[in-house]
Amino acid sequence: MANEQSNSANPNVDLKYRRKKNAEEMKHQVITFTLMIFFTLIAFAAVGIEGFSHWFIKPVILLLAVVQVIFQLYYFMHMKHKGHGTIALFLFSGLAVGLITVLTFVTIVWI
Amino acid sequence: MDIICITFLHSEGHGIDFYVLGLQISGLGTLIAGINFLVTIINMRTPGMTYMRMPLFTWSTFVVSALILFAFPPLTVGLVLMMFDRMFGSNFFDVAAGGNTIIWEHLFWIFGHPEVYILILPAFGIFSEIFATFSRKRLFGYSSMVFATVLIGFLGFMVWAHHMFTTGLGPIANAIFAVATMAIAVPTGIKIFNWIFTMWGGSVKFTVPMLYAVAFIPSFTMGGVTGIMNASAPADYQFHDSYFVVAHFHYVIVGGVVLGLLAGITFYWPKMFGTMLSEKLGKVTFWTFLIGFHLTFFIQHFLGLMGMPRRVFTFLDNQGLNTGNMISTVGAFLMAFAVIVMVINIIMTSAKNEKVGNDPWGDGRTLEWAIPSPPPFYNFKQLPLVRGLDPYWVEKMEGKKEMTPAEPLGDIHMPNSSILPLTISFGLFVAAFGALYNMDDKTWTLPIIIVGLLITFVSMLIRSVKDDHGFHIHKEDLMDDKDKGGKA
Amino acid sequence: MQADERFTDATWPASPEKATLEGKNKYLGFWLFLGGETVLFASLFATYLALKDKVPNGDAALAKDLFELPLTFVATMLLLTSSLTSVYAMYHMKNNHFKQMQAWLVITVALGFAFLGLEIYEFNHYVHEFHHTFTSSAFGSAFYTLVGFHGAHVAFGLVWIISLMVRNARRGLNLYNAPKFYVASLYWHFIDVVWVFIFTVVYLMGMVG
Numbered sequence A: 001m002a003n004e005q006s007n008s009a010n011p012n013v014d015l016k017y018r019r020k021k022n023a024e025e026m027k028h029q030v031i032t033f034t035l036m037i038f039f040t041l042i043a044f045a046a047v048g049i050e051g052f053s054h055w056f057i058k059p060v061i062l063l064l065a066v067v068q069v070i071f072q073l074y075y076f077m078h079m080k081h082k083g084h085g086t087i088a089l090f091l092f093s094g095l096a097v098g099l100i101t102v103l104t105f106v107t108i109v110w111i
Numbered sequence B: 001m002d003i004i005c006i007t008f009l010h011s012e013g014h015g016i017d018f019y020v021l022g023l024q025i026s027g028l029g030t031l032i033a034g035i036n037f038l039v040t041i042i043n044m045r046t047p048g049m050t051y052m053r054m055p056l057f058t059w060s061t062f063v064v065s066a067l068i069l070f071a072f073p074p075l076t077v078g079l080v081l082m083m084f085d086r087m088f089g090s091n092f093f094d095v096a097a098g099g100n101t102i103i104w105e106h107l108f109w110i111f112g113h114p115e116v117y118i119l120i121l122p123a124f125g126i127f128s129e130i131f132a133t134f135s136r137k138r139l140f141g142y143s144s145m146v147f148a149t150v151l152i153g154f155l156g157f158m159v160w161a162h163h164m165f166t167t168g169l170g171p172i173a174n175a176i177f178a179v180a181t182m183a184i185a186v187p188t189g190i191k192i193f194n195w196i197f198t199m200w201g202g203s204v205k206f207t208v209p210m211l212y213a214v215a216f217i218p219s220f221t222m223g224g225v226t227g228i229m230n231a232s233a234p235a236d237y238q239f240h241d242s243y244f245v246v247a248h249f250h251y252v253i254v255g256g257v258v259l260g261l262l263a264g265i266t267f268y269w270p271k272m273f274g275t276m277l278s279e280k281l282g283k284v285t286f287w288t289f290l291i292g293f294h295l296t297f298f299i300q301h302f303l304g305l306m307g308m309p310r311r312v313f314t315f316l317d318n319q320g321l322n323t324g325n326m327i328s329t330v331g332a333f334l335m336a337f338a339v340i341v342m343v344i345n346i347i348m349t350s351a352k353n354e355k356v357g358n359d360p361w362g363d364g365r366t367l368e369w370a371i372p373s374p375p376p377f378y379n380f381k382q383l384p385l386v387r388g389l390d391p392y393w394v395e396k397m398e399g400k401k402e403m404t405p406a407e408p409l410g411d412i413h414m415p416n417s418s419i420l421p422l423t424i425s426f427g428l429f430v431a432a433f434g435a436l437y438n439m440d441d442k443t444w445t446l447p448i449i450i451v452g453l454l455i456t457f458v459s460m461l462i463r464s465v466k467d468d469h470g471f472h473i474h475k476e477d478l479m480d481d482k483d484k485g486g487k488a
Numbered sequence C: 001m002q003a004d005e006r007f008t009d010a011t012w013p014a015s016p017e018k019a020t021l022e023g024k025n026k027y028l029g030f031w032l033f034l035g036g037e038t039v040l041f042a043s044l045f046a047t048y049l050a051l052k053d054k055v056p057n058g059d060a061a062l063a064k065d066l067f068e069l070p071l072t073f074v075a076t077m078l079l080l081t082s083s084l085t086s087v088y089a090m091y092h093m094k095n096n097h098f099k100q101m102q103a104w105l106v107i108t109v110a111l112g113f114a115f116l117g118l119e120i121y122e123f124n125h126y127v128h129e130f131h132h133t134f135t136s137s138a139f140g141s142a143f144y145t146l147v148g149f150h151g152a153h154v155a156f157g158l159v160w161i162i163s164l165m166v167r168n169a170r171r172g173l174n175l176y177n178a179p180k181f182y183v184a185s186l187y188w189h190f191i192d193v194v195w196v197f198i199f200t201v202v203y204l205m206g207m208v209g
């Protein structure tokens, strides 16, 4: 099958541009990673520091986990790039089925 | 049941282990096949074949594959838990150690309900093709058919607890699942009406596949109606675990899936093997099967309402159940007769071996009827250009006899054959065989398990590291080919 | 185009993982597989939540007795960092820098091994200090199954990435193996995604009680 990537007429100009774009993206990845580490620190601190009610801690750390996973999916796994529509549909369908399962198992299993 | 549970905590023997391991391995195969279908349908459609021009059989395969992708993992987990309980002494279902048996029920039915749609949707797809072909008219309400298929797939994941109304999940859960279940009747009803309206005003030809399709409508609808009865949670307390339920699901599975399979085999037989099954014997099969089917299962509704429990193969004399069961038995023999006639039909057809052309039914609408029967292994020489729903019919209506190619004749890239999938599954077979007898504390089982897993993983490793670029069928060879695969 | 053709930096496509039809199929198929894995792990999480702290008697250890913040924190940092290093590897793959890619993969694998070692130490600790085993309670069964499944995924990922690195060490990048590297890195990120929920739901929420 033919290669669908179209490089411009002058490959070296194109290469420069691509390198720059890749480097820029890598910078975003590092920022994402820093934020993820930061969220993790908050989550661990919320549990480690005495005095917070668990009605406060649990929703907060769950929220932090969700944000972190969104970062993983959209930055590290490149879901923010276009052409990921089908992938998102299937991933979120799987997530929906999974969440219903979790909801069931914490509500209607005789506990 | 409680007393039994106390005396024997688990089923003795290897029956359960056999089915756990077997389902685990075949589940893996199903999952991989599902992903394969999804990728093929998403990535490899021919030019012009938009989603809304796909045949309904392809659409239903697509939705079914998505259901497989999400329904099989819960089954895998459920089976893993049971396997661990039986093999390694974990306590998932051992209440005395904190376990919980309800999670098994949930995991099984989170898989189990989508599974019935995994069964029925392909049959819906086959029937949609047959109705359009033999009514010689495009499928009525194509887009609503697609919508209904997707909606059934979607709702199929929200209703599993209707199998558990009597478990005691509470009135709120029961109400939610009852309403969700009844909602599925809407898209299914859309489909039923679309099939009827496809026939309406068409020039209907009653070939054997069409007979199955026509008989499917009332048969399946009866199963649907008893489905609604079962979905009413309060009424279900009466029906649960009785023959009424057995009658219900046989009406949808035999009246839907098996009729669909028989219709599909007859319809696609010439495409698969290049020979036409006898219409006369086909009609014998059809009538005896249909009568036998209703004879067997209709009476079971009443047996159930009279109190006959399911999953019990014997019943007490003088309970008024004898006549009904007798009728059922007669019907079952009729169905067996029908299938034997079908086998004879197949043998006779194969022996005669009268080859047919591309479009033996004369009214083919979709792409497969544009290539020889059986199709060459590369299918089309040149990818065909699709210009509308039912592309072959579109070309025929313009007086053409073949598809317009979408590309110049060139080399075709094909994958190589490989023995590795076979050795991967053989390794799993060996490992499962060892695991089956591991319960008896036999020492020879451990090396067998290890060897089996080694065969599987080493095969996977070879599959991964060995380059396999496939091969090309060259343009020149394609041009020499007399039967003009891509064009005719 | 031959899949094993040699490339210069300029001719190397911008998205080598999706430059061939085989690559595209592999890429999509693997994402779909991850969709299925999501349901698999969700079912295991659900089972764990249903059986959390479900033990046969009052003496058995519960979640809040078992888990310790420092150990989980180190494990989390190891795995999160390995996610970033595999991003670096893919960055170099897109730039056609094979050597750098291999180097970052080596770091990724090393971090993965460290994580796995820590997990083995942790399980050993629970078994010997708390008599919290796979067979001691439903809680134990559910805990070891969920976390163990994740650990098995890590182990599988390590074998996978190492075999890719060894196999392609001499010949470098081409359009045939680029999708393989890319898909393996997706898998590694997915393992990290699952771990984010494990450290939150199992460990942190377990310690909160």
Ligand SMILES: [Cu+2]
Pocket (backbone or CB within 6 Å): B112, B113, B116, B159, B160, B162, B163
């Ligand atoms: Cu159901």
